[in-house]
Amino acid sequence: LVGLDATLGVAAGLLNVVFGLYFCRHLAFAVAAVRWAEADLVAADVGLEQWTPTVAVLVACKNEELVVDGLVTSLLDLDYPADRLTLVVVDDGSDDSTGQRLDAWAARDPRLRVLHRRPGAGGGKSGALNDGLALVDAEILVVFDADHEPDPTVLRRLVRHFRDPVVGAVMGRCVIRNGQDSTMSGTVFIDFLSGYLVNEYGRQALFELPAYGGANCAVRAATLRELGGWNPDTVTEDTDLTLRVLLTGQRVRYDLSAVDYEEAVVSAGRFWKQRYRWARGHQKCLRDYWRPLMRAPHLSLVEKVETTLFLLVYHVPVLAGLGLVLVVLRAAGVGDLPAISVLPLSMLLFVGPLAELTVGLLVGRVERRSAWRLLGFLPAFALSIVVTTRAYLDGMLGRPYSWVKTTRSGATSTVRRPAPAGAAS
Numbered sequence: 001l002v003g004l005d006a007t008l009g010v011a012a013g014l015l016n017v018v019f020g021l022y023f024c025r026h027l028a029f030a031v032a033a034v035r036w037a038e039a040d041l042v043a044a045d046v047g048l049e050q051w052t053p054t055v056a057v058l059v060a061c062k063n064e065e066l067v068v069d070g071l072v073t074s075l076l077d078l079d080y081p082a083d084r085l086t087l088v089v090v091d092d093g094s095d096d097s098t099g100q101r102l103d104a105w106a107a108r109d110p111r112l113r114v115l116h117r118r119p120g121a122g123g124g125k126s127g128a129l130n131d132g133l134a135l136v137d138a139e140i141l142v143v144f145d146a147d148h149e150p151d152p153t154v155l156r157r158l159v160r161h162f163r164d165p166v167v168g169a170v171m172g173r174c175v176i177r178n179g180q181d182s183t184m185s186g187t188v189f190i191d192f193l194s195g196y197l198v199n200e201y202g203r204q205a206l207f208e209l210p211a212y213g214g215a216n217c218a219v220r221a222a223t224l225r226e227l228g229g230w231n232p233d234t235v236t237e238d239t240d241l242t243l244r245v246l247l248t249g250q251r252v253r254y255d256l257s258a259v260d261y262e263e264a265v266v267s268a269g270r271f272w273k274q275r276y277r278w279a280r281g282h283q284k285c286l287r288d289y290w291r292p293l294m295r296a297p298h299l300s301l302v303e304k305v306e307t308t309l310f311l312l313v314y315h316v317p318v319l320a321g322l323g324l325v326l327v328v329l330r331a332a333g334v335g336d337l338p339a340i341s342v343l344p345l346s347m348l349l350f351v352g353p354l355a356e357l358t359v360g361l362l363v364g365r366v367e368r369r370s371a372w373r374l375l376g377f378l379p380a381f382a383l384s385i386v387v388t389t390r391a392y393l394d395g396m397l398g399r400p401y402s403w404v405k406t407t408r409s410g411a412t413s414t415v416r417r418p419a420p421a422g423a424a425s
Contacts, residue, residue: 026352029202030359044257048156056138060128062092064146066410072105074149092128093119123232124403130229145215147263157258158218168223168250172216172258187376188264193360204254214238216260235403236281243289249298279391282314317388
């Protein structure tokens with residue numbers, strides 16, 4: 001209607017506005033982390049012994065024989081009053097030795113309760129957690145994934161925030177424990193430094209709007225039951241619950257000191273499957289919740305904008321891919337401006353995340369040679385463009401997709417714990 005040149009010019013202009021907005025957001029998070037994160041870590045040990053509500057720890061396991069022994073040992077080592085703590089691990093229809101290993105642990109230590117779901121029970125992680133929820137009666141629910149090994153003090157650090165009645169959920173910090181296993185796991189190690197040491201911290205420090213991350217996190221049981229439990233119709237139950245908690249008028253908190261160690265994917269194929277699931281779920285949450293979000297009376301305009309930017313995170317790589325197409329078209333002479341004209345602001349899309357990654361390395365005090373892993377960010381981001389674009393197209397076309405677990409490698413970068421007597425080898 002208006003001509004190819006004008007259309008491409010408007011598209012490039014809108015993309016640069018989006019990229020510039022995200023650059024400012026990334027930079028603000030990086031500045032906040034540099035300015036306050038270390039001081040907050042130092043002050044985080046105050047008051048850990050003061051409040052001990054009843055807690056139920058829930059973990060969903062499906063074919064996790066490579067990591068389940070480390071998980072259970074870590075759960076049994078948690079520093080929390082035994083009479084105030086329930087440990088429930090749900091075997092979600094595993095067809096390997098996961099169920100036998102869990103039963104052997106439960107026979108050895110009565111603190112552990114094991115629930116076996118039948119194969120094909122449905123609902124993915126959400127379905128398994130909801131079945132575990134039906135078994136417990138506790139004030140606070142804490143969730144870990146099967147490959148996680150939480151620090152012993154995690155429960156005390158997470159639950160202390162619930163003394164504030166406005167808090168509906170709390171997120172801790174996840175740290176990659178097998179960053180040396182492969183180039184991909186090293187890249188994810190840096191990515192998590194950015195995500196948990198900078199991005200989530202920045203959302204907490206500047207907006208008090210961090211996300212409930214799905215593992216190493218806690219939720220108020222009354223809030224969750226009022227919401228009907230975890231949503232079995234989503235593949236990212238964490239983002240879904242984040243929005244539902246906010247829409248009730250409650251808030252999510254982030255605790256930088258509540259550290260939990262998890263395993264990163266070690267190959268591009270596993271990275272694809274994991275990030276595809278994250279992208280499909282995140283994109284669906286935007287479609288499901290942006291209207292209720294805009295109508296929420298207890299959120300300010302700034303809070304609505306920030307939450308929208310959070311929901312758009314897995315759309316940004318799609319827009320980056322579109323931006324690259326525009327650059328190629330301009331370079332080929334399609335459009336009325338040279339290709340260089342769309343590059344300056346578009347580069348901000350990369351500079352912002354690189355600033356977060358760099359600050360994550362600084363605040364995390366990693367060894368010097370880890371700085372070279374920043375180079376792995378560029379091919380990983382290129383892969384993310386392809387993954388998220390595929391997820392976006394599949395979602396918009398209504399192609400069915402169900403929850404798929406992340407395949408574990410049984411990372412050996414930490415000390416592996418022995419299985420209890422009687423567990424299958």
